[in-house]
Amino acid sequence: MQEKTLPRAAALAPSPIWWRRWELPTWGVMLAIYACWFALVWFHANIPWPLLMAGGAYVLAWHFSLQHEAIHGWRSIPRWLRTALVWPPIGGWLPFELYKRSHTAHHRNTVLTYPGEDTESVYHRQADWSGYSRPWRAVLLFNQTLLGRLTVGPLLRLRKLVIIEFGKLCAGDFRDVPVWLGFFAGLAVVLGFVSGVAGMPVWQYYLIFVLPGLSLGLLRAFIEHRWGPTPGERTASVESNWVFGLLFLWNNLHIVHHLYPQMAWFEIPGFWRRHRDRLLAHNGHYVFPGYFDIARRWLLKPVFVPAHPAR
Secondary structure: OOOOOOOHHHHOOOOOOHHHHOOHHHHHHHHHHHHHHHHHHHOHHHOOHHHHHHHHHHHHHHHHHHHHHHHHOOOOOOHHHHHHHHOOOOOOOOOHHHHHHHHHHHOOHHHOOOOOOOOOOOOEOHHHHHHOOHHHHHHHHHOOOHHHHHHOHHHHHHHHHHHHHHHHHHOOOOOOHHHHHHHHHHHHHHHHHHHHHOOOOHHHHHHHHHHHHHHHHHHHHHHOEOOOOOHHHHEOEEOOOHHHHHHOOOOOOHHHHHHOOOOOHHHHHHHHHHOHHHHHHHOOOOEEOOHHHHHHHHOOOOOOOOEOOOO
């Protein structure tokens, strides 16, 4: 099958419906995210901590999905405006500019899953894997279970970020310093409101909002890519309910996104329903009925050994 299941122009043709053409659902999501974040932070003392954690995790993972949409879509407004709207670092750990650069590189479909080439790959080169200590291989295998991805996964992701960024500094590459300075300035404003105005300790914000939000975001990434002989077979789709669909802005139907990354998030479910058979033929029927099914299969079992079969 060809790389694209439908001509790009046909798949991305502007909608004749005005509110779709102006992407009003995206504006609604943006307003909902910031309103919910403000309310959760402002009323944190009156919300039981399990509900606060669930709400905080959802909102921060949702904001990460909005940033993802701004990288690829939201083309009805200028780039500078959509960047400004998603830039506030309420997620607390990753500058938007670095995420945009890394994720754009990830979308080279021909190198999906290749360690050292795909910036979001969890695979390791076979030579590296064989040289790892037994405890480190055990940690990486645990990260390939859903329980591991949701618990140690955030720590491994932060570890990777620190290693990459400090590696640049040690190599004399200071190009990202302005990005980090801007990020920390914005984060100081965010945490100033969280702690100084709303009275929520910073440690509590990171423990109840940031880490669970990062963990929830890793739920989508857990299953969406694997090694396959063709690029199309390396991207999954999860036919989940609207709770997760809205959270991930329907990028759980990930094969659609990788084929048509500029497609507006609210157009993805209908496109998937109309072309499901062709899309499944393209990705080798790499599809799951929902995240509960994924948890049933791989909560404690590695989804695959992360030594890349072809590298």
